[in-house]
């Protein structure tokens with residue numbers, strides 16, 4: 001099998017985890033890495049025996065087919081657009097970007113290069129536990145969904161001593177909240193309306209409010225709530241807080257109950273894996289690139305024509321309405337809207353027959 005040749009931009013925690021995966025696989029080759037921090041480049045070059053760059057000259061290497069982007073949330077736009085414009089397929093970490101302007105520019109670049117296969121790394125879609133729930137939703141076993149809740153609640157106060165952008169720039173509803181929000185969108189479709197609140201009480205060292213909650217209305221009529229907290233003063237108990245209420249079934253954390261089965265709770269038959277499902281995510285993305293098919297969305301969503309999926313994931317016709325109940329909210333509402341309708345997993349190949 002021909003090896004897919006890969007370049008990685010961004011060599012922090014997440015970028016190195018992907019380097020490890022690319023370097024170990026037999027169907028791809030980690031050709032080069034790039035980071036602004038030369039010491040990170042040198043360390044990666046000596047670990048993987050690849051080429052190293054501290055600038056976007058990595059994009060001039062004609063042998064690289066795929067660029068994998070793992071820079072900070074606020075620095076996805078430039079490498080994403082440059083990589084597409086130099087003819088690469090692109091994987092970019094979630095959240096796709098942290099401003100509406102960046103996402104629009106990225107989507108425009110993507111649409112202008114229809115041969116490009118691009119993916120945004122919403123990794124929870126590759127966790128067996130969430131996949132099982134998705135199957136139930138698609139089979140109608142939960143009935144019509146009318147309410148959902150998800151959250152991202154972690155004590156991240158240790159980051160104060162580590163990465164600067166996570167203190168000065170990260171927006172909890174995007175960095176962490178995009179995980180449960182993506183699940184809710186996966187299960188109930190696009191968001192049409194959002195209202196949000198936040199405060200600066202816990203973890204005040206962060207520039208953005210570290211406690212955010214948003215409620216959503218979805219296209220099918222369901223409502224939902226996502227909370228993102230970075231400063232709780234305790235470790236969180238094991239598990240994932242996800243609740244889905246449908247007319248025929250209810251999911252609460254690791255339990256499910258189906259209407260008509262005697263009000264019984266059953267364990268969801270695949271235990272929740274708390275590790276990042278990066279390996280199946282990478283596997284699937286490489287499949288998309290190798291076969292030049294839109295496997296990602298076909299496997300994860302109904303096989304709708306690609307152009308419709310693109311509308312749904314990238315360019316929804318109708319913009320959601322917005323209400324905001326806090327005067328000092330800074331960029332938050334704008335950014336939530338950015339991430340909600342536009343930043344689903346894109347792995348679209350817009351060509352003939354779509």
Ligand SMILES: NC(=O)c1ccc[n+]([C@@H]2O[C@H](COP(=O)([O-])OP(=O)(O)OC[C@H]3O[C@@H](n4cnc5c(N)ncnc54)[C@H](O)[C@@H]3O)[C@@H](O)[C@H]2O)c1
Pocket residue numbers: 009010011012013014015034035036037040070071072073075093094095121123163165175276
């Ligand atoms: N899918 C997940 O579950 C998950 C988990 C963790 C992080 N992430 C995402 O991965 C991305 C990276 O997070 P991280 O924790 O590794 O951050 P990090 O701060 O550890 O690493 C970011 C790296 O990018 C480099 N960088 C920044 N701008 C650059 C540029 N223009 N060109 C080249 N290098 C640049 C920095 O020098 C740094 O080495 C973020 O978007 C984050 O939200 C996703």
